[in-house]
Amino acid sequence: MSQRPLEEILHPKSIAVVGASDTGRGGGFLTPLQENYKGKIFPVNPKYSEIGGLTAYPRVNAIPGPVDYVISSIPAHQVLDLVEDCGQKGVKGLHLFTARFSETGRKDAAELEKEILKRTRAYNLRIIGPNCMGVYYPKEGIAFNSGMPMESGKVGLISQSGQVVGEIVSFAGQAGVRFSKAISYGNALDFNECDYLDYFAQDPETEIILMYIEGVRDGKRFPQALKKAASVKPVLVVKGGRGQAGTRATVSHTASLAGSQAVWEALVKQAGAVSVNNLEDLVDLTLAFNFLPPAKGRNLAVMGGSGGSSVLSADQCEEAGLEVIPLPQEIRSKLKESGSPIWDWIGNPADFSISMGDHDAAFKIGFLMAEHPSFDLIMAFVHGPWGRRAKNFSLEKHLTPYNMIQRFNKPAVFIYQEMRNQEKDDEDLAKIRGEIKGKLIEWNMAVYPTIRRAARALSAFVGYYENRK
Amino acid sequence: MSQRPLEEILHPKSIAVVGASDTGRGGGFLTPLQENYKGKIFPVNPKYSEIGGLTAYPRVNAIPGPVDYVISSIPAHQVLDLVEDCGQKGVKGLHLFTARFSETGRKDAAELEKEILKRTRAYNLRIIGPNCMGVYYPKEGIAFNSGMPMESGKVGLISQSGQVVGEIVSFAGQAGVRFSKAISYGNALDFNECDYLDYFAQDPETEIILMYIEGVRDGKRFPQALKKAASVKPVLVVKGGRGQAGTRATVSHTASLAGSQAVWEALVKQAGAVSVNNLEDLVDLTLAFNFLPPAKGRNLAVMGGSGGSSVLSADQCEEAGLEVIPLPQEIRSKLKESGSPIWDWIGNPADFSISMGDHDAAFKIGFLMAEHPSFDLIMAFVHGPWGRRAKNFSLEKHLTPYNMIQRFNKPAVFIYQEMRNQEKDDEDLAKIRGEIKGKLIEWNMAVYPTIRRAARALSAFVGYYENRK
Numbered sequence: 039m040s041q042r043p044l045e046e047i048l049h050p051k052s053i054a055v056v057g058a059s060d061t062g063r064g065g066g067f068l069t070p071l072q073e074n075y076k077g078k079i080f081p082v083n084p085k086y087s088e089i090g091g092l093t094a095y096p097r098v099n100a101i102p103g104p105v106d107y108v109i110s111s112i113p114a115h116q117v118l119d120l121v122e123d124c125g126q127k128g129v130k131g132l133h134l135f136t137a138r139f140s141e142t143g144r145k146d147a148a149e150l151e152k153e154i155l156k157r158t159r160a161y162n163l164r165i166i167g168p169n170c171m172g173v174y175y176p177k178e179g180i181a182f183n184s185g186m187p188m189e190s191g192k193v194g195l196i197s198q199s200g201q202v203v204g205e206i207v208s209f210a211g212q213a214g215v216r217f218s219k220a221i222s223y224g225n226a227l228d229f230n231e232c233d234y235l236d237y238f239a240q241d242p243e244t245e246i247i248l249m250y251i252e253g254v255r256d257g258k259r260f261p262q263a264l265k266k267a268a269s270v271k272p273v274l275v276v277k278g279g280r281g282q283a284g285t286r287a288t289v290s291h292t293a294s295l296a297g298s299q300a301v302w303e304a305l306v307k308q309a310g311a312v313s314v315n316n317l318e319d320l321v322d323l324t325l326a327f328n329f330l331p332p333a334k335g336r337n338l339a340v341m342g343g344s345g346g347s348s349v350l351s352a353d354q355c356e357e358a359g360l361e362v363i364p365l366p367q368e369i370r371s372k373l374k375e376s377g378s379p380i381w382d383w384i385g386n387p388a389d390f391s392i393s394m395g396d397h398d399a400a401f402k403i404g405f406l407m408a409e410h411p412s413f414d415l416i417m418a419f420v421h422g423p424w425g426r427r428a429k430n431f432s433l434e435k436h437l438t439p440y441n442m443i444q445r446f447n448k449p450a451v452f453i454y455q456e457m458r459n460q461e462k463d464d465e466d467l468a469k470i471r472g473e474i475k476g477k478l479i480e481w482n483m484a485v486y487p488t489i490r491r492a493a494r495a496l497s498a499f500v501g502y503y504e505n506r507k
Numbered sequence: 508m509s510q511r512p513l514e515e516i517l518h519p520k521s522i523a524v525v526g527a528s529d530t531g532r533g534g535g536f537l538t539p540l541q542e543n544y545k546g547k548i549f550p551v552n553p554k555y556s557e558i559g560g561l562t563a564y565p566r567v568n569a570i571p572g573p574v575d576y577v578i579s580s581i582p583a584h585q586v587l588d589l590v591e592d593c594g595q596k597g598v599k600g601l602h603l604f605t606a607r608f609s610e611t612g613r614k615d616a617a618e619l620e621k622e623i624l625k626r627t628r629a630y631n632l633r634i635i636g637p638n639c640m641g642v643y644y645p646k647e648g649i650a651f652n653s654g655m656p657m658e659s660g661k662v663g664l665i666s667q668s669g670q671v672v673g674e675i676v677s678f679a680g681q682a683g684v685r686f687s688k689a690i691s692y693g694n695a696l697d698f699n700e701c702d703y704l705d706y707f708a709q710d711p712e713t714e715i716i717l718m719y720i721e722g723v724r725d726g727k728r729f730p731q732a733l734k735k736a737a738s739v740k741p742v743l744v745v746k747g748g749r750g751q752a753g754t755r756a757t758v759s760h761t762a763s764l765a766g767s768q769a770v771w772e773a774l775v776k777q778a779g780a781v782s783v784n785n786l787e788d789l790v791d792l793t794l795a796f797n798f799l800p801p802a803k804g805r806n807l808a809v810m811g812g813s814g815g816s817s818v819l820s821a822d823q824c825e826e827a828g829l830e831v832i833p834l835p836q837e838i839r840s841k842l843k844e845s846g847s848p849i850w851d852w853i854g855n856p857a858d859f860s861i862s863m864g865d866h867d868a869a870f871k872i873g874f875l876m877a878e879h880p881s882f883d884l885i886m887a888f889v890h891g892p893w894g895r896r897a898k899n900f901s902l903e904k905h906l907t908p909y910n911m912i913q914r915f916n917k918p919a920v921f922i923y924q925e926m927r928n929q930e931k932d933d934e935d936l937a938k939i940r941g942e943i944k945g946k947l948i949e950w951n952m953a954v955y956p957t958i959r960r961a962a963r964a965l966s967a968f969v970g971y972y973e974n975r976k
Contacts, residue, residue: 137861142851142852143851143852144851144852185927197815198815199814199815199816199818200814200815201813201814201815201816201860202814202815202816202819204926205815205816205924205926208926208927209924209926212927250815252815252818276819278815278818278819278822279818279821279822280822280825280826281821281822281825281826281831282825282831283821283822283824283825283831283832283833283855283856284818284819284821284822284825284831286821286833286854287817287818287821287854287856287858288818290852290853290854290858290861291814291815291817291818291858292814315822315823315826316819316822316823316957316958316959317819317957318957318959344670345668345669345670345671345760345761346666346667346668346669346670346671346674346719346721346747346760347668347670347671347674348756348760349668349721349747349748349753349756349757349760350671350745350747350753350785350786352748352750352752352753352755352756353747353748353749353750353752353753353784353785354784354785355752356749356750356751356752356753357749357750357784362750362751362752362753363752364752364755382611382612382613383611383612383613383759384759385755385756385759386752386755387752387756389756389759389760391670392606392759455674455678457673457674457677457678458654458677458681488785488786488787489785490785490787
């Protein structure tokens with residue numbers, strides 16, 4: 039019998055939350071669904087007749103009408119009964135938030151897990167999990183935490199850890215990235231990493247694939263699945279469990295055997311995917327793929343820094359593997375012709391502080407750099423009105439030149455450091471800082487909090503295009 | 508004639524701001540002084556009779572009574588006259604914010620700089636700068652930006668760049684670090700890096716020295732000055748101008764010739780100081796020295812992570828050079844005896860999510876780890892009430908166990924990620940997030956925003972004590 043595909047269970051017309059209660063974790067799944075999901079929601083718990091304003095049912099097959107999708111937060115030993123119920127009811131997908139299976143390292147728990155899989159097969163009931171947070175799919179109004187963004191984006195995320203989904207959606211989200219869908223899949227009892235890769239590879243809603251994986255379930259199929267996905271869209275992979283301690287931790291987290299890191303790195307590279315070491319780097323590189331046009335080279339124009347930050351940007355960009363080339367002579371000549379008093383002094387990085395507060399004059403230099411064919415990439419520092427009164431500050435006027443830098447259709451990254459002091463902070467300034475961040479995101483700019491993070495992300499981004507040649 | 512020492516000019520009873528105006532940068536120095544400085548303040552500008560409510564004077568020697576310290580923001584070509592005025596008036600220290608000297612790369616500007624130094628010698632007038640932001644000394648109420656913290660701390664900062672002082676004071680400040688004093692010294696025409704090092708080495712108000720340097724002025728004296736300072740307190744040094752582009756940038760920033768990075772690294776290490784590559788790392792390591800007791804080894808207990816973050820903390824800590832050793836058998840036995848249902852499952856990192864929300868049970872494991880002699884270091888994840896209602900959250904109750912972790916007198920670092928979503932964010936949660944951060948700082952805890960940053964800082968911190976053996 040052919041297995042029901044993932045796509046079929048991702049568009050449920052009704053969802054039951056089994057183990058829901060007024061206080062417990064089951065209720066944690068109920069609340070975000072009530073906030074956003076348009077289909078029918080059925081809380082299931084024999085102890086309640088009503089939960090959160092919804093009629094509660096004692097069990098799944100007591101629910102009137104069809105149920106497409108079930109979220110389980112009941113204890114592990116009750117899941118076999120639930121599977122029977124779901125099977126008889128014609129449920130298509132079962133998300134097992136329920137944990138304490140093979141990841142405990144206990145034999146009976148691992149056997150129970152296997153038995154569950156066997157029983158679902160008879161009903162063509164598919165499982166996401168166990169031991170995971172399941173699906174975040176904003177277009178369908180499905181989220182596993184209150185407040186997850188409900189706008190859709192082009193980034194898809196496959197993760198063995200629900201915590202990681204929460205962090206990535208939050209941190210990339212704060213920088214303006216939105217997701218097509220994310221799936222936390224835990225122990226991968228039924229659908230495994232290869233199924234998810236295949237799905238996201240063909241998913242028209244997803245343009246960039248992120249993956250957090252602790253252990254591969256189908257080692258034979260995985261290299262091909264990864265290669266296939268990476269051949270059609272960028273795939274960024276974080277491997278959890280790289281060292282000794284991490285490998286011990288993956289076993290107790292998702293019952294994964296991690297394997298050799300060197301072999302892994304080679305495999306990922308050969309597949310054309312990008313290996314990333316931590317979530318910070320993953321978020322930073324995601325920003326680049328989400329916001330920037332493709333890169334054509336490593337020559338970088340840096341502008342807008344001030345003194346020490348300008349010097350350190352040169353150091354850190356070079357150390358990250360970017361080429362901070364000298365200012366082309368043609369630009370210097372143009373500046374001289376136009377009467378710039380700093381034509382002989384300014385360089386690359388272009389320290390805008392030496393234009394003594396003349397924002398427009400500084401950006402004239404910036405635009406000359408951005409349009410010059412020697413430069414493939416742009417890095418610009420965004421400043422706020424620090425330590426001065428905010429009265430005469432025009433957000434729109436101040437930020438427009440940064441936005442214009444984007445029009446040269448070269449990958450441009452922006453450094454915006456929220457400098458502030460703890461005490462006596464001017465409320466007007468605090469408000470403006472928030473507005474600056476908001477405006478940059480509104481304009482789809484890739485904004486980084488430090489030079490280091492921007493430089494590393496940009497270099498890895500260029501590397502992706504170099505490797506594809 | 509012996510030169511007036513730095514200490515003598517850092518406690519002025521009166522300060523004149525030359526070039527002050529209602530709008531310009533001179534006024535930028537005036538405002539923070541007016542907010543905090545207890546001595547007399549004299550704005551100097553022939554175009555005004557009054558600035559910011561203070562009587563303005565046409566020139567320094569028109570000021571009635573003595574003037575100890577002068578801040579200059581007038582153009583470079585007017586500085587020679589100012590020096591004469593200051594000399595006749597008996598001024599002790601002259602801070603030249605004034606720029607466009609040797610850093611322009613122009614011969615006449617460099618000659619003017621030399622002439623200025625020559626003239627000040629005759630009056631025993633000492634110069635800080637030129638081309639710098641000068642002194643931040645909270646105890647004396649001296650700051651160069653509004654809103655810089657006015658509490659004193661134990662960290663001293665020497666920097667060729669004023670921008671760097673602003674960033675370090677802001678970013679370390681947001682994590683609870685306070686400064687004894689900071690000096691931005693620009694082109695180092697008179698006092699140079701060796702003078703500042705000597706000063707901070709003997710300064711009883713300073714326990715940790717940070718340094719941002721682009722070029723050494725006194726190469727003969729520098730190794731000895733650095734060694735002397737590092738022998739009495741930790742010295743953390745960031746070198747700006749490490750690569751080709753950075754070296755070009757140091758010339759135009761502070762007229763510094765940067766020199767070979769390999770030689771530099773060897774020199775710093777031999778002196779017993781710590782070389783750091785960027786401001787993010789500098790801030791992170793400063794936190795460690797500011798808050799932690801000395802380290803005795805590399806064996807690390809990690810606790811409080813959840814699933815993927817727990818796995819990744821193991822990987823990143825190992826990769827940073829820390830030893831995430833297996834959970835000692837004695838701890839497992841104690842857990843078994845006390846009836847813990849996860850005695851066989853929990854490990855190091857201790858994933859607190861498997862205690863299913865039982866905060867107290869989780870911390871019982873945490874305390875067993877913290878007190879066990881196998882562990883030299885502690886890393887703990889601090890969680891907030893994410894994605895749930897904030898109603899029943901007790902800040903004090905929730906955070907107290909983290910504070911108790913500190914009582915084992917081992918270096919303990921804390922990861923606190925401000926997870927949030929852009930939209931529909933609960934205001935109560937936002938408030939609690941701020942309160943958590945505030946409480947951790949109030950309790951003098953070293954808090955980091957990511958695993959990577961905490962792991963790197965902790966490893967470098969241990970390395971410092973290893974190198975001193």
